[in-house]
Amino acid sequence: MNNTLPLKDKFVGALVGTHAGDALGMPVEGFSIDKIRGSFRKIEGFINSRLGIGTYTDDTQMTIGVAESLIDSRDFDGEDMSWRFIRNFEITRGYGPGTIQTLIRIRKGTGWDNASKAVFPEGSYGNGSSKRIAPIGLLYGENTAVLIEQARKASIITHSHPLSINGAQLQAFAIAKALRLDPSENVETNRQSFLTDLTDFSNSLANPYPERMDIICDFLNGNPSEEEIITKLGNNEVSVNSVPTALYCSLRHLDDFREGVLMAVNLGGDTDTIGAMTGAILGASNGINSIPAEWLDNLENGEKGRDYIIALAKRLFELYNEKLTNESI
Numbered sequence: 496m497n498n499t500l501p502l503k504d505k506f507v508g509a510l511v512g513t514h515a516g517d518a519l520g521m522p523v524e525g526f527s528i529d530k531i532r533g534s535f536r537k538i539e540g541f542i543n544s545r546l547g548i549g550t551y552t553d554d555t556q557m558t559i560g561v562a563e564s565l566i567d568s569r570d571f572d573g574e575d576m577s578w579r580f581i582r583n584f585e586i587t588r589g590y591g592p593g594t595i596q597t598l599i600r601i602r603k604g605t606g607w608d609n610a611s612k613a614v615f616p617e618g619s620y621g622n623g624s625s626k627r628i629a630p631i632g633l634l635y636g637e638n639t640a641v642l643i644e645q646a647r648k649a650s651i652i653t654h655s656h657p658l659s660i661n662g663a664q665l666q667a668f669a670i671a672k673a674l675r676l677d678p679s680e681n682v683e684t685n686r687q688s689f690l691t692d693l694t695d696f697s698n699s700l701a702n703p704y705p706e707r708m709d710i711i712c713d714f715l716n717g718n719p720s721e722e723e724i725i726t727k728l729g730n731n732e733v734s735v736n737s738v739p740t741a742l743y744c745s746l747r748h749l750d751d752f753r754e755g756v757l758m759a760v761n762l763g764g765d766t767d768t769i770g771a772m773t774g775a776i777l778g779a780s781n782g783i784n785s786i787p788a789e790w791l792d793n794l795e796n797g798e799k800g801r802d803y804i805i806a807l808a809k810r811l812f813e814l815y816n817e818k819l820t821n822e823s824i
């Protein structure tokens with residue numbers, strides 16, 4: 496991979512970027528855009544929240560579980576990954592109801608690849624698998640066919656609806672491509688190549704993903720209002736109404752982690768998750784040093800906090816290098 500930025504910094508950027516975007520959006524999760532404007536005018540940085548400033552939600556907690564499982568199993572292992580989710584689970588982090596019910600079923604003995612269909616017969620179409628997919632995008636980005644299959648398996652533990660599987664695949668693909676962008680290149684060149692890759696990939700997915708990519712193309716050629724972004728791309732907890740929104744925020748501010756993530760959380764709605772997904776993409780493209788220092792200082796740093804996440808990202812990078820050397824990815 497030809498890149499002036501060390502790849503390790505980009506791995507760390509993607510996982511810490513997830514934490515930063517999640518923590519930034521967490522205090523205003525579920526707020527309408529009018530409520531955000533009325534309360535803060537505009538969110539410019541970290542604000543206090545129910546679990547304290549810089550704390551993360553289920554998005555980062557499950558991302559940690561995905562990374563831990565990949566590292567310790569040295570590959571995808573659905574049984575192991577689902578038990579990581581169960582062991583890491585803290586209800587106060589704010590999990591989606593379908594995910595909670597699915598994890599309870601797995602704990603009681605239902606197989607990891609069956610449990611989610613017992614909650615919603617056609618599977619959940621929530622964004623709960625897209626938000627945690629960054630480690631899959633980092634580890635398996637060398638081979639798109641492998642990435643597609645690993646993202647599918649990582650999704651179905653809790654989210655087996657085709658639109659959730661596709662959302663997780665699209666987000667994983669975006670992270671893999673963002674990792675391969677060289678931020679020292681001209682930003683317009685990078686944006687065009689990233690947009691082309693995402694558009695081509697989305698054409699292999701179910702509608703409305705290809706339609707959403709067309710809207711994103713139009714938006715990038717203009718200057719849509721926040722209301723227009725929310726109306727046409729969405730800002731809620733459904734995959735199709737949040738993954739494309741995170742892609743748009745990332746493409747719009749491709750060389751600016753801070754502005755991209757602030758754009759995501761100021762739209763309101765599922766702010767922690769859209770913030771986390773945007774943070775993962777922009778951290779993967781621009782690296783850990785693109786995250787504002789005062790934000791890094793504010794991230795929770797207990798047992799599985801910021802420093803633990805940094806160490807996990809470095810171990811995932813080592814695994815990636817080993818697999819590359821052994822040609823097993």
Ligand code: AR6
Nearest residue numbers: 589590591592593594615618619620621622623732765768
């Ligand atoms: N049929 C009907 N409603 C559905 C279906 C379906 N097949 N799938 C999803 N919903 P869930 P998540 C609705 O519970 O995706 C947290 O804050 C239903 O109302 O699987 O893990 C996370 O951080 C369901 O409860 O949760 C995310 O931001 C909801 O969509 C967010 O919540 C979400 O699906 C979603 O997490």
Ligand code: MG
Nearest residue numbers: 552553554767
């Ligand atoms: Mg959340």
